[in-house]
Amino acid sequence: MKKTHIAFAASAVITLGLSGCSSLASTPDNSSDGKLQVSASFYPIAWLTEQIGGDAVDVTLITPGNVEPHDFELSPKDIAKLEDADTIIYVPDFQPSLDDAVALISGPTILDLTSTVDLVPLSEDTDGNHSVASEEESSDGHSTTDPHFWLDPHRMEAAAGAIEKQLATSDPENVDLFAANLSAVQTSLSDLDDSLAAGLQTCERRTIVASHSAFGYFADRYDLEQVSISGIDPESEPSPANLAAMKKVIESTGSTTVFTEELVSSKTADALATETGATTKVLNTLEAQPEDGDYVSAMTDNLSALRTALDCQ
Numbered sequence: 001m002k003k004t005h006i007a008f009a010a011s012a013v014i015t016l017g018l019s020g021c022s023s024l025a026s027t028p029d030n031s032s033d034g035k036l037q038v039s040a041s042f043y044p045i046a047w048l049t050e051q052i053g054g055d056a057v058d059v060t061l062i063t064p065g066n067v068e069p070h071d072f073e074l075s076p077k078d079i080a081k082l083e084d085a086d087t088i089i090y091v092p093d094f095q096p097s098l099d100d101a102v103a104l105i106s107g108p109t110i111l112d113l114t115s116t117v118d119l120v121p122l123s124e125d126t127d128g129n130h131s132v133a134s135e136e137e138s139s140d141g142h143s144t145t146d147p148h149f150w151l152d153p154h155r156m157e158a159a160a161g162a163i164e165k166q167l168a169t170s171d172p173e174n175v176d177l178f179a180a181n182l183s184a185v186q187t188s189l190s191d192l193d194d195s196l197a198a199g200l201q202t203c204e205r206r207t208i209v210a211s212h213s214a215f216g217y218f219a220d221r222y223d224l225e226q227v228s229i230s231g232i233d234p235e236s237e238p239s240p241a242n243l244a245a246m247k248k249v250i251e252s253t254g255s256t257t258v259f260t261e262e263l264v265s266s267k268t269a270d271a272l273a274t275e276t277g278a279t280t281k282v283l284n285t286l287e288a289q290p291e292d293g294d295y296v297s298a299m300t301d302n303l304s305a306l307r308t309a310l311d312c313q
Helices: 043-056 076-082 096-104 132-139 153-170 172-199 216-221 240-253 267-276 295-309
Strands: 036-040 057-061 087-090 109-112 207-212 225-230 257-260 279-282
Touching: 036 043, 036 153, 043 057, 043 087, 043 153, 043 172, 043 295, 076 096, 087 096, 087 153, 109 153, 153 172, 153 216, 172 216, 172 295, 207 240, 216 225, 225 240, 225 267, 240 267, 257 267, 257 295, 267 279, 279 295
Parallel strands: 036 057, 036 087, 087 109, 207 225, 207 257, 257 279
Antiparallel strands: none
């Protein structure tokens, strides 16, 4: 990445939603409709798969829509149901429970998106810089790469290409459908990328103050800086020293907003905002399905929130 992502932690648009996407817990053991059965690890991957697969694919969301995916634990029953899938699409080293499940099951084709979306190691960016949060999380056995690729529409385009290729291999009778849908969703993502770039091009401030380090790829894509209360794991607790450092960053950058998220407690962010005179606003990490709309509409809402917080012209 071009910029260092500072993390202070414990040391024309497609509007189809996931109306046809069920959760793993509610999926029947077998399908009789003849469609390709695909299990996707969490919302952005499920959304892409449904856009590309259309009516030819049944998509099952492994992580329930209202659950924070980092620490979601699959039950033995959930793992057994994964055996019924034709294909499982996921990103390793993000959900340890799913990593363990994939290692246990046999039968489904496994599509690992890691190399396709060009994940960056937590311990360094392309300039070789290190962050305290990254080193701590790696040594504790958590993520060794930043998994939040879906907040960069350009990386989402790459993921879409890999998903289309896998669907076409698994169901060659529908290759034309998959190719047409891929073109449509990639156009939508390209338009979104253009909109974000234009909307964030000229801003008074360029620092995103976030609850956890979910916006590294996004910040790099649009020439912003990210500072965060927690690291990659949103449940990690910041030390008093790191909170003090956060206060200094907020003051030095003139930040007026501390961004929270829907599925994680905002208690620490609220306290930090109160102490610094800032306000809190929700910035959607897209780790779960939005209450309203879909991926594109949620990212557009994020743009609106950021333009206000960063005083963009």
